[in-house]
Amino acid sequence: GDSVTQMEGPxxxxxxxxxxxxxxxxxxxxxxxxxxxxxxxEGLQLLLKATKADDKGSNKGFEATYRKETTSFHLEKxxxxxxxxxxxxxxxxxxLAGGFKTIFGAGTRLFVKA
Amino acid sequence: xxxVTQNPRYLITxxxxxxxxxxxxxxxxxxxxxxxxDPGLGLRQIYYSMNVEVTDKGDVPxxxxxxxxxxxxFPLILESPSPNQTSLYFCASSLRLAGxxxxxxxxxxxxxxx
Numbered sequence: 001g002d003s004v005t006q007m008e009g010p011x012x013x014x015x016x017x018x019x020x021x022x023x024x025x026x027x028x029x030x031x032x033x034x035x036x037x038x039x040x041x042e043g044l045q046l047l048l049k050a051t052k053a054d055d056k057g058s059n060k061g062f063e064a065t066y067r068k069e070t071t072s073f074h075l076e077k078x079x080x081x082x083x084x085x086x087x088x089x090x091x092x093x094x095x096l097a098g099g100f101k102t103i104f105g106a107g108t109r110l111f112v113k114a
Numbered sequence: 115x116x117x118v119t120q121n122p123r124y125l126i127t128x129x130x131x132x133x134x135x136x137x138x139x140x141x142x143x144x145x146x147x148x149x150x151x152d153p154g155l156g157l158r159q160i161y162y163s164m165n166v167e168v169t170d171k172g173d174v175p176x177x178x179x180x181x182x183x184x185x186x187x188f189p190l191i192l193e194s195p196s197p198n199q200t201s202l203y204f205c206a207s208s209l210r211l212a213g214x215x216x217x218x219x220x221x222x223x224x225x226x227x228x
Contacts, residue, residue, distance in 0.1 A: 004156075032214035043118075043204055043219030044157070051214050089156060093215050101172065102147070102215065104157040 002027045006090045006105035013080055014113050021075040021108045023064075023090035031092040033057075033066055033073040038087040038107070047075075047088070085112045116141045118220035120205050126226045127195055135190045135223050137205030145208035145215060146188040147172070148180065150201040151222075157204065163188055195227045 007022040025031065032051045036044040048057030053068035062077045073090060090105040118139045127133055139146065147162040149172075159172030163182040177199055179191040188207075192199060202224050206217040 034216075036217075036219075041221075043221050044206075044217070045219070046216050049214065049216065051212060091157075101162070102159060102217065103173075104149075106154055106156040 002031070002092060002094055002101075002103045004090050004092055004103050004105040006088075006108055008106070009087075009109040010111055011108060012111045012113065015082055016079045017112075019075070019077040019080045019084075019110070021088055021090075021110070023073045023075065023105060025071050025073065025090075025092050025103075027071075027092055027094050029094045031094040033064070034091040034093070034102075035062070035064055035073070035075050036089045036091060036104075038089065040086070044089060080110070080112045082112045082114050085110055116218070118205055118207050118218050120203075120220040120223050122223060123221065124224050126228065128228055129196055130194050133192050133195060133225075135192075135203060135205075135225070137188045137190065137220060138186050139188075139205075139207035139218070140186065141207060141209070141218065142185065143207035143209055143218070144185070145210060146182065147206045147208065147217070148178070148188070148190050149204045149206065150174065150199075151204060152201050160190070160203075195225075197227050199225065200227050201225060 034049045035047040037047045038044045048059040050057040050066035056065045087107045093102045148160040149157040161180040163169045205220040208215040208217045
């Protein structure tokens with residue numbers, strides 16, 4: 001079945017450091033890929049998405065490129081801020097699999113130190 | 115304000131005592147879903163609904179029931195809760211855009227079953 005694997009955390013960075021959170025997936029069809037962010041005590045919010053191979057999603061300085069050849073969707077940001085401290089979830093939605101199933105990774109907690 | 119609301123936000127109950135967690139959205143979304151979040155496991159889909167009176171099982175449906183009698187509401191019912199259902203629960207509603215789903219999450223319900 002479909003699955004999402006993302007790097008284990010926590011990831012601890014200093015402010016202005018470069019961020020990469022790795023995400024790889026397996027899917028039977030042609031999934032859409034997402035990054036969601038969860039701030040402390042809140043629900044998840046959509047950060048960015050990509051719907052087909054080679055698409056780049058971007059938002060708030062974060063980017064991720066849909067790489068079909070490596071089945072990856074790594075999240076990057078050039079310069080993190082303390083306010084980026086949160087849990088980040090990679091997810092896929094495979095409409096060809098039928099229905100409305102979304103598979104999430106386990107989440108990666110990011111701490112950014114001032 | 116567009117939002118997904120859940121009630122209650124916190125609930126402590128005892129094994130076997132039936133409970134309902136309500137979920138309501140004001141965005142006229144057709145798709146709604148329930149997830150549970152457990153440490154190290156990310157979010158796992160319990161049930162989803164693609165329209166009024168249309169529901170289907172997600173990955174972990176055992177011990178849960180749902181109903182979708184109105185478009186805006188999607189309650190989660192635990193007929194006989196057990197301690198292994200202690201978790202953080204999220205409701206989400208979704209907009210389908212160009213074949214993909216963008217999900218909007220509620221703030222979560224933390225359930226403890228003793």
